[in-house]
Amino acid sequence: MQMQPILVPRRLYQAPPPPIARQVETDEIRLIGVTMHVSRDQEVFGEGEPADQVYKVVRGAVRGFRVLSDGRRQICDFYLPGDVFGIEPSDEHRITAEALTDTVLVVARRSALGDESDGAASRRLWALAMNELRRSQDHALTLGRRSASERVANFLVDMAERLGGGENLELPMSRQDIADYLGLTIETVSRTLTQLQVSGMIKMAGCRSIHLRKPRALTELCA
Amino acid sequence: MQMQPILVPRRLYQAPPPPIARQVETDEIRLIGVTMHVSRDQEVFGEGEPADQVYKVVRGAVRGFRVLSDGRRQICDFYLPGDVFGIEPSDEHRITAEALTDTVLVVARRSALGDESDGAASRRLWALAMNELRRSQDHALTLGRRSASERVANFLVDMAERLGGGENLELPMSRQDIADYLGLTIETVSRTLTQLQVSGMIKMAGCRSIHLRKPRALTELCA
DNA sequence: GTTTCGCCTTGATCTTTATCAACCGGACCG
DNA sequence: CGGTCCGGTTGATAAAGATCAAGGCGAAAC
CATH class of the missing domain: 1.10.10.10 (Winged helix-like DNA-binding domain superfamily/Winged helix DNA-binding domain)
Structure with a gap:
């Protein structure tokens, strides 16, 4: 058994790249939609519901999670002001989203973001989805x-x-x-x-x- | 209560030797690109390389993984015959892909799959990316x-x-x-x-x- | 055929984290 | 002012999995 003291890393940790996708969200994505107030612990959407809308956090925060049959819960991600969430691999939500605190969201139909006929919008949707993928992969490495x-x-x-x-x-x-x-x-x-x-x-x-x-x-x- | 020293892991990932010349041949079947043979433990692409190509497994299998600075390795996914991989959140690969066994791949430029002007191709690329996301989220739940x-x-x-x-x-x-x-x-x-x-x-x-x-x-x- | 090597399995023991339980402290309430 | 509720902290102990170590087995090499 070799318990060693903290080593100087061979390669210094590099801060993750600037949050490109979030800049995109903040700077470019103006969701045309309805403002929605969600109070603490209230559900934004649940597993199994149709996933045809996207949400942008204006104020507050949201947790997105999945639950095993026996109740064990895994939070996939937290969504903070400026973040867009609700983009999912299928037309039904696989995760549940709940407000962490009293939260203000803007809601829009997903089609408002990623119309195939609109190259720019389509690229924005792609950037958001890829950001989700990146974070999920980072999360898997951590876990x-x-x-x-x-x-x-x-x-x-x-x-x-x-x-x-x-x-x-x-x-x-x-x-x-x-x-x-x-x-x-x-x-x-x-x-x-x-x-x-x-x-x-x-x-x-x-x-x-x-x-x-x-x-x-x-x-x-x-x- | 004291900070615990960091335990240096026993097994560290060692990069394989650089690939020898790859045998590349054209593909006469209707798949979208060039056929590529990769032998066991040889790298298909590495972290940091430009991610402008996608790969489809014809025969064999591939592991996609990331490595922490001290050598701990997390395999993100295995790619089996029929699977497409190489779609990543940025224009640089964040993961490394290596053949598990002697493997045959078809390679194509990503643009060949997801041209914005081609709705069907674009939807195909989206479906592939969303499948990656789904699997990554499932993986995180498991881990x-x-x-x-x-x-x-x-x-x-x-x-x-x-x-x-x-x-x-x-x-x-x-x-x-x-x-x-x-x-x-x-x-x-x-x-x-x-x-x-x-x-x-x-x-x-x-x-x-x-x-x-x-x-x-x-x-x-x-x- | 025998040796060697790499990968796998198994056993003993240790470490980390989970579990169970008690307590703390601030917020709200009577 | 005291009680209670709720989330957080801390302590004792247990369990899961990691680590260390030895041995087995099969495929390739000799």
Whole structure:
């Protein structure tokens, strides 16, 4: 058994590329649609419902998840302000979407985004779908091969970047949501965050307000 | 409570030697491109290379995977005869593709599949991309929330269906590949298969030839 | 035919994470 | 002001799976 100290990575972690697709969303995608208010824990759409609409988060946040027959839940992704969700591989939703907090969405028919006769719109839809694919593949890598502390570090760095608040983040989700996203239990998430705080990498001010004190070290922890 | 040191994994991914000259020949069948022969463990494309081509498996099989900086490997998917791969979220490959066995592929430029001016081709490309997304999401659910035996059962049922040999399957991949696909170790995969055999659900004849004796029970095990 | 090598299996033990349980602290309420 | 509710934290213990180690088997090499 060889327990080794933290190694200097051979190849320094490269920050993920700028969120092209989200820029596309923010800058180019103006959904023509209806504004919709969803309160905390309310369902936006459920598994099995027809997937003919897309949603853009204006304010608040959403979790998209799947549930095994015995109740185990896996959150596929969180959707934050600016994100578009609801694009799915079939004409029926395979995931369920629920608001994390009181949330404002814009809803449009999917055809409003990806008409074949409109090259630009079609490219936008493609970019959104490919962004989903990229994130799902990243997620699978995390779930298959990263340790609990690597998962949590990854999560914090990703959220900090996506929420855009620099090194301060206000998490819109509970510990249980984080656990179900990272494939861990709520206790492991809690303990790992405590460890990160003890090691000086983060500082928690209330359980949803987290300051990244050593973003570089955290990034290296991501593996 | 203290930060735990990082455990350096025992098995690290080593890139195979550079490919020798590929034998390429034109394809007289109606498939859209050039036929390409790739021998076992040879790379089809690597991370960072331009992703402007798509590949269809004619014979053999391919693994698509990503590697963490310290060598941990996660196989995203296996591609079997009839499958199309190489569609990626950006114009650079994020995954590496290697032949599992001696493999025959047909290669085409991606534009040959998804020209915007061609509605049918565009829909085909969309369907392929959405299939990737669906499989990636299923994979994330498995990696995040299923136990080792559920993962292996899932894998067997999925492979049996995709390989099309009814309840008899000839696996084209090693135990290590299965382990890296399922987020487990080779030992756990081996033990789990043995357990399934002891419980009468499968019968192994040589380690790559598996007969599903109780497909229904296996399916229920999938969760 | 025998040796060798790579892959697989099995056993023993260890580590990580899950589970079970208790407690904490802020928000809301009587 | 005290009670209760709810999410979060912490502690003790258990379980699943990883790691370390040894041996087996079959295909290719000698």
